[in-house]
Amino acid sequence: MSELTINPGVEIKNSRLEIYHFRLRLAIASGFVMFMFFLLFMRLFYLQVIQQEHYETLAEANRISVVPIVPNRGIIVDRNGVLLANNYSAYTLEITPHKVEDVDALIDELATVVEITPKDRRRFKKLVEESKSFESLPIRSRLSDEEIARFAANSYRFPGVVINARLFRQYPQGEVFSHVVGQIGRINQTELDQLEDDGLDANYRGTDYIGKVGLEQSYETQLHGTTGVEEVEVDSGGRAVRTLSRSAPVSGNNLVLKLDAKLQEVVYEAFGDYRGALVAIDPRNGGVLAFVSKPGFDPNLFVDGIDPQNWKELNESIDRPMVNRALAGTYPPGSTFKPYMALAGLYYGKRRPEQTINDTGGFNFGGHYFHDDKPGGHGIVDMYRSLVVSCDTYYYMLANDLGIDNISTFMRQFGFGSPTGIDLTGESAGVLPSQEWKMKRFGQKWYAGETISVGIGQGYNAYTPLQLAQAVATLANDGVMFRPHIVDYIEDIVTRNRTVIEPKPLRKIDIKPEYLQVVKNAMIGVNKEGTGAQAFAGAGYVSAGKTGTAQVVALKQGEKYVESRVAERRRDHALFVAYAPADAPTIAVAVLVENAGFGAAAAAPIARKVFDYYLLGKQPTPLKTDEEHSDGTAD
């Protein structure tokens, strides 16, 4: 239909028809223009009117970046202000792995500028595996001024690598407090999920660390503080242009402990090369004066993320330094159980103090002969003597007379078999055997014969050193039991307000004072003329105690335990519980020394050193001087 070819050859320049056709086409084109501009206008109308709010939000999200300001973590000090956990600021060299193509090559290159040890590399590698790729992770911490200067001069060579000033946690007392203070570590996925579930994740924005064990964990909410927020305007490169608003962070609260750092050190030294645990409690209020589990570990290793080699060593050590023996280790109490057995005998009217038995070397029950520790027996024994010489036969008989139900009912009152409620997590409940317990645990009924060895603290009995300490503190405090607590008060760093952890009496055991007096007298006798006498000879105070020995391996029928014949790790544990001064006790301890044999020999002398130091200020061995932290930036 090409109109212009209708009349070929006819020369009509600018014919009306031609112009008409052209103008028609032009009109169509103009209509097209109008239509397209209308479309464009509709699009602009849609964006700027209908969707305006949506795009406004997006533009604001582009513009405003909310930067968390991490609060300073509260510090932890002992009762005298000795630092147990504090912060220092240091410069770290950090790599953001996802911004770097070849991390290994980059680290090689970095090593030419700052020192990077193989340990740093291993630690970094582990961090990379554990973290999300968009985080920046430290490859080196505590850079020297010279290293900072050298890196700064070369920083153009290292995109994705930055220097950051950060606060670091430090544990000046090292392994001595490792099982009390615990440590912080990098937040892992499980903890992150938990924080989200608790609705706390906002308060942890920007925070890399969280309390992992010990007080660092149990008082995490107090120590962490409140994260501040800074709203900054950023450009497309993420650079802050100006601050729009700022809410300051609130520092975490400080913890002031009941613990005495010097006493703790005395204990740690007193153990020598032995493994074990000691808990010292102020019986009047439940305040924990010393809390030791040995061996410990250096918590400072964990702060930056532990390197795999150290981790392996700690985990695979036969000494199991990561296990908190005082809190989670359960041991048969051995003869330290006897004072409570004696109390139970009085309570249920099964024994009178002056009532005697004749110990001829053992007790026969149902065809099974239960040997006394002393061949041939202790002869005529009353209640006082039974404790002073630690006569097994007396308690075999007593257990048999009481029966397992009475024993477990009575012992429960002293806290055996239940968590003490101390302000640390991960506490074991131990095992207080009963008919019900055995049915639940093994699906078997209780045999009367099993009651006999329970009477001397063996059998199924298993308690933590902390429970033993709480029980003896309760006894010392005439049956008033307190919840043990390590923290004395929580201090607000700004207002200096103190939140005191009030002593919380858990219960008052309903037992006649004269019965308590009988047992307490006997325990004084132990340290004066009995199994504890040697350890406490010449002490400048009157103390009360009870030795104990816990079998690690059950002996075969008729087999005699000879220490020298038993491999070191299978030797008996030595135990000792004590309190002092006897008339008005201010300290009660439970000592457990693993594989040390007889309790009087290994455990009682440690208790003596504790009392000597605590009551008389005597330092048994020259103590190593406090290591001043060499880092000048410590605050």
Place this chain on the structure above:
Amino acid sequence: MAPLIRRATRLLTAHIDIQLLGAILLLMGVSLLVIYSGSNQSLARVSSQIINMLVALCIMYAFANIPPHYLMRIALPLYVLGVLLLMCVWQFGEVVNGARRWLHVGVTRIQPSEIMKIAVPLMLAWYFDRYEKTLKVSNYIIAAILLFIPVGLVVRQPDLGTAMLISAAGCYVLFLAGLSWRIIVGLAVASGASLPLLWPMMHDYQRQRILTLIDPTLDPLGSGYHTIQSTIAVGSGGILGKGWLQGTQTHLDFIPERTTDFIFAVYSEEFGLLGNSLILFLFLLVIARGVVITANAPTLFTRLFGGAITLTFFTYAFVNMGMVSGILPVVGVPLPLISYGGTSLVTICLGLGILMSIQTHKKLVQS
């Protein structure tokens, strides 16, 4: 004395179209405001653009004074020169950003595809005018070939944006010259049908571009980023805009090419729908004046060339604003008379000068 001055003034301004000039100057005024904001208040950038504008206005004035039939004389030589230069580019061109677009000539370098934006419609208009009395279907075929040669060469560079603008200019001439509706509809159907066939032949990055166009969020940090950010800028401007120099997308560097290809995003963010209505109105004013001039043009050549210039101007404006507001793919097309940069400004003003020339030399031809 006074009549002398009046006569001189009349002589000097005889070939200026006041309506067109008014709209142009208003758009240039807007341009300077937006360039000032988009360049983070760089007076250097603004003054440099003022110089560009003065040069462009001089060229416009010059071309307004050249009678259209002089242009007819250079149509063929300019076209041949352009094609030769494009071939040189193909052979010896300098590669910048993966594309071969530039040619070194002595001290400077030129982009021959820019010349073709004028040369192609000029050539086609001249061609149709020459065979006006004996137009046959074969003439359209030859015209299509004349169009295809430079477009093909530009596509090869590759510079799809410029190729599209050149072919648009050529197609406008073909359409206005009376290309049969049957062929138009046939081509439209054929190209529509060939799209599914083309898809498998495309490069991955080309497909990616098309997919990103349909949904920019597919590649928010890559090729979709510019579109997403400019759309946010436009949308967040709202009805009244955030105010001059107050655009956050602009001043915090979220918009790329703020004074050149994406200048419309800056304008939209700061002046809102109200400002956009104004700029659309000003563009329509230019186009409407062009249509009126074209409708009254005396010869086929001036009609076709004037129409092509007017519609190309529209195409520039529409493609750029469509790209910024996220309905067209990102192609390097500046917003006419607004974007910073001398080359496009000169090309546009040259075209508008020719429009003025067509309008003011009408009587000469008729007489």
